[in-house]
Amino acid sequence: MNNRSIVDFIKKYNTYLILVIVVIVCMLISPSFFTITNITNIGRQYAGLTIVSLGMLIVILTGGIDLSVGSIVALGSVTMALSLKSGIGMIPSIIITILIGFGGGIFSGFLVSKLKMPPFIVTLAMMTMARGAAFVISDGSPIKTPKNSIQLLGKSAIFGVPTIVVIAGIFIIMFFFIINYTSFGRIVVAIGSNEKAVHLSGIRVDLNKMAVYAIAGVCSAVGGIIVASRTGIGTPLYGTGMELDAIAACVIGGASLSGGQGSAVKIVVGVLVLALIGNIMNLLSVPSYPQDIIKGIIIIASTLLQTFTSARKNTV
Template sequence: METNEIQKKQKKGFSSFLIKNNTYVMLIGLFIVCIIISPDFFNEANLVNIGRQSAGDIIIALGMLFVILTGGIDLSVGSVAALGSVMVAFALTTHEMGMGMAILLPILCGLALGLATGVLIAYAKMAPFIASLAMMTIAKGLAFMISNGQPVITPENTIGVLGTHMVGPVPTLVILAVAVIVLFWVVEKYTAFGRIVIAIGSNETAVRLAGIPVRKYKMSVYAISGICAAVAGIIAASRTAIGTPIIGTGWELNAIAACVIGGASLSGGEGSSVKAVVGVLVLALIGNIMNLLAVPSYPQDVIKGLIIIGSVLLQTFTSEKKSKGF
């Protein structure tokens, strides 16, 4: 009898571990599968490529996470990224600005657009879907206006250097992404701002009754999302040395999917910066392995969609198990 009790406790403990860490288990399992099915996956050049490609996606997903934690959504991030890409290239090419000013300009623009979205949602009581959709259209229009609908090639030895620079074996873009991850993790776990953002998504009425200015916090998360999107656009321009208004299509959906794969609840109040990053990496590995296996792009979208559905169902299942005390 004692042996059976011990086995039951061990089984329950293992099940509880899997339920709490399913996102990490998913990433590790996928990584192992990629190594097995493609000999080209686990080599330095491919891993560096994954890191560079994921840097902007990670930053956008982290900004999106804070919006989702409040129970909101930001559909404008892809278009704001495209605008950031165009603006940095335009500033370097047409106005011959220094690197610092050329990078600061799109970040300030992303901040302004994010603040505008936040004001519409927090103060004008507009639905997040509608407000961010409108801002998506505005940002996309501005990107096409500034670039005249054409790619803007950046001068040599400017922003493109950032995209190719390495610190030892590690790309500079990866170091930048890690710094942003640490920043968001600290804000989420150890600051009043992070705790209040989560509390707003859990019970906005209770937070308001506690005397906390909810509208300011809701506005601020959209401002953060706008900054993150602009930075992602700058990163995209640095990787290709081109600013173009057509990048960013679908980036908002990838960011939302990454957050959901990481266990974030679209109703707000639940999510993790680290797990959102894991969600980005899961999507990146899926895309990378399918490219290595020469899977055409359209079937890739179908496969990704099915995996996202499976991930959401897994998160729903594990959430139910957690609520039952497993």
Template sequence: MTTEITPTTTKTRRNFSFLFALTLVGLLVLICVALSIATPNFATGNNISNLLRQGSMIAILAIGQTFVIITAGIDLSVGAIVGFSTVVVAGLIQSGMPVYLAIIITLIMGLLIGFFHAFGIVKMGLPPFIITLATLTSLRGIGLLMTNGSTINITDASFNQFSRESFLGVPNLFWMVIIVAVPAFVFLHLSKWGRYLYAVGSNPEAARLSGVSVPKMIYIAYGLSAMCAAIVGVMLAARLGVGNATQGEGWELQAIASSVIGGTSLFGAVGSVHGPLIGAFILATISNGANLLNVNSFWQRIITGALIIIIVFFDQLRRRNR
């Protein structure tokens, strides 16, 4: 049995994605309304700006993670790449390198890490779970060795100031989400490469028989995921003003959760760019509201876990009814 890459299949996928996104937006609005009623501090300008900053970095991670999950893979290393990227960019800036060059080198480093994951999967036959888990552990250790377990302070005022400023009343960090999301949307939903990713996640052998280079798409997916993590690492270093290898711990799980809540199927071949973005801000809103209401942080994890279970369960039902 083979799966053809047809315009009809693409159109059906887009319609489902659009309807699911509307549902998520409705849920996000409902949560915001409920929190606005529950606490007067939620709907303030300062809190909304803080919420946008909180959700921006996980949103970009979720976009990258989505590319990988669509291919029926997983990337557990993105949190470690974030922490390692803060160390790299901070060390380069501290050494006197121009900020723009330090950022470019950090992003290239992230891309190469993604290619290494793809090499392990394609050439060595390692499961995505294993190769990315190994990188997660290794990058933490390498970063700690590079810094001797300490932090690297970033003294470049313009680099640090970027994360704290706004443009047109919107935080710069949120604008970074737009800058990443627009080309990601074009790539995934409006180009042949996006169709190829879905085909690989649906049936790699059928995709190969249709003329798709499956190894090439694996390299692209993991390269984009790791580069998104490197972008987040640069953003985090700018926001905190330091490089520390332990930063971003557990963010890989938040990225996966945002992607799944946004409608990405862990079984592959189903996902979008806008869904994980909304999912990330749903989680950020829940976390923000819980903090304002002085709810125990443990409950936030329980709520996130419950949302994942419910959505994956309904995804399984949808797959059985196909």
């Protein structure tokens, strides 16, 4: 294999190579890493982030950004806990929580698409409002869910696979199909590539943009439900920094922040990279603050690799 072939191979599979390298390093560092219990814990812990990252991806594909996802996760967990505590039942509580996420996404999408406000500013404001709403309705305190309610979802398994991991898998399949095999997915990618051309072709760019923010809001609300199912409580502190992890997963997964480029499968790989980094540092009892530094360095290194391979692709 010559140098050109090696570069082309790295260019095509860089995201997967990053994952393989991280897995090998984790296996060499800790004998406790590659065990059923540890792998299951990773799946449970990062199922919510996977779903949130998929919602972030579809926004990024249009050239936008959504900083509110972590706050909507918190609002979703609090809404779910309060609804269950009021005794209205599991299904109605889930529907109400999803509708709140949908409403927050639609509101952000309306401001971005109809009023032409910058996505960064709009979602930054929504991030503040959603977090504030979570604190207000919970009175700033964790809300414990009733016994034998949402916790059953977090503890149950289907053929040995945690149910919340199965749910995340369903979302991955749905997003893969939507992005690659539907007209909506093609329009979303086209908007990120050349929004003006899409508009001139007669497609309603504004409605499609509203839709992607609504989808991101729903994904965040589902993320809140998943988190509440794992812990049995809803709290306004959930989701802090999750928007940054979701963006990092998209970047590691090769999504372009300028829009028009991204893959649902590679974003899942990005989440796995973040999950493995966090997991191995926990196994090694690394304090949380150094973990953030190490994670940041790895994100920068991954981004540099993506930038290098993209530059090679453009010059070949």
